[in-house]
Every structure is written in structure tokens, then in C-alpha cells.
Amino acid sequence: MVHRQLALIEIIANDRLGQKVRVKCDSEDTVGDLKKLIAAQTGTKAEKIVLKKCITLADYEINDGMSLEMQ
Secondary structure, eight states: OOOOOOOEEEEEEEOTTSOEEEEEEETTSBHHHHHHHHHHHHOOOGGGSOSOTTSBTTTTTOOTTOEEEOO
């Protein structure tokens, strides 16, 4: 059995109104997971956040400390 080290990262999500939230997640989380975390902090429904949900954050090359602009 191979155990992999989780890489915890922090992402800053910015919405159109200038609200910024810091979200901590794993680099292997999917975008769907990230959308749920952002939704929990902003009150925006996850389905209203436009990102492809089956791709991992690492696939998108989203790294620790990066900012995402939400539409």
C-alpha cells in the first residue's frame, strides 16, 4: 500500500463584488470539492460557480496562495 503525503494549499477566491475568501484544500481535490468549500464560505450556490468540477486543482495548476476570479 502506498501512502501519499497530502499537500494542503490555500486559495483566495474573488467574486465580482470584490469579496475575497481564503479556502484551504488539498491539491488533489477536484474543482467540484473546491466549489463546495467556496460555496460554504460565501453563501453562493456551488452550481453557480463556473469551474469544471471533475478536474483536480493540480490539473488546473492551482497552487498554494493563488487567487481565482469568480464570475
